[in-house]
Amino acid sequence: MQAAVLHTFGHTLSIEEVPRPVPGPDDVLIAVEACGVCHSDLHVAEGDQPALQAITKPDLIPGHEVVGRVVERGANVTHLALGERVGVAWNHSTCGICAPCLEGMENLCRRAVITGVMVDGGYADYMVARASHALPIPATLSSEEAAPLFCAGLTVYRALKRAGVAAGQQVAVFGVGGLGHLAVQIARAWGAEVIALDLDAAKLVLAKELGAAQVLNAGSADDIKALRKAGGVHVAVVTSAARAAYDTALKCLRPNGVLSVVGLPAEPLSFPALALVGLEARIVASSVGTREDMRAVLQMAADGQLRCIIDTQPLAEVNAVFERMRRGQINGRVVLRCCGDAHAVGRAA
Secondary structure, three states: OEEEEEOOOOOOOEEEEOOOOOOOOOEEEEEEEEEEEOHHHHHHHHOOOHHHHHHOOOOEOOOOOEEEEEEEEOOOOOOOOOOOEEEEOOEEEOOOOOHHHHOOOHHHOOOOEEEOOOEOOOOEOEEEEEHHHOEEOOOOOOHHHHHHHHOHHHHHHHHHHHOOOOOOOEEEEEOOOOOHHHHHHHHHHOOOEEEEEEOOHHHHHHHHHOOOOEEEEOOOHHHHHHHHHOOOEEEEEEOOOOHHHHHHHHHOEEEEEEEEEOOOOOOOOOOOHHHHHHHOOEEEEOOOOOHHHHHHHHHHHHOOOOOOOEEEEEHHHHHHHHHHHHOOOOOOEEEEEOOOOOOOOOOOO
16 A cells, blocks of 8 residues: 655655555554644654654654545454444544543543554555544545544644633634634634634634634734723633744733633743733643544534635645645645545455
8 A cells, every 4th residue: 555654753754655554353444535634743753742752653654634434344343334434533542441531531541542653644545543433424524524623623622622612702713724713613603702813814814704703913912902902802722833822812811711722832831920810810721632522523514513624635745735834834724635445345354
């Protein structure tokens, strides 16, 4: 099969022929139809985050926003049908017995195996997935539409859920990119009044089209002053990776407001204690999401409440996509079209 392989950190991925993987007894083999490109994939490829670099397998096939069809089943798999379309997210598997798993926080599992980092992911014609974590895709969604939801959609859904977003609240979304444009839609679907902030005028136009009640220039002192003068927001969700966005977001909170940490700046975040105390502000973070969260995201998309802006590219263009990502030239999400034969349905392994 064809795959994009990371042999050395900081080098381009190699498009090459590799052996087709074999599923274990609890696994399924998926013929990949689409795989989203996440900024985390670029971090993995460049080896610029020590925590990820330390757990990345040799000769890795990246990709953790995967959608394809089940073509082989392990001997213990009965709940997924051959030919069924499923998706795979960041968590390839979780243990189910550690404290976070037992407390409903499997996304924080201490024994989690990460797709496209610790095991091969979806930048390939075929990949192996743990059957328990391969989720069926609603028929109304195309594979390309569904793929980015398995990280971008899931991540902002979890962030908004953790922040306690509710109908009638004002929610500011800082950064209307691959994550932010989905956050705008989810918050609006939950009945919030959404205020979108970005430096890019075109992204603000998109936010308005997606239902934002207000759009503001994040770099405009007058716009920020007006937002603060109006009383501030209940929740500020920062999907931007710029530290300056966090500094501005904190200033835009109303008393008892929530700052939601989603974007990951290269440098540490720091906030004056007096600013937090004076507002009784809360800072919450989230990590991807659970299977329960993912099912909810897919249902929102199937119901027409959520759509990802996508640009589809062939697998062979992955290095060019990475370069566009480095330059900040991607609107929405890029989805790689993969070439696995979705009709090559086999027998149980």
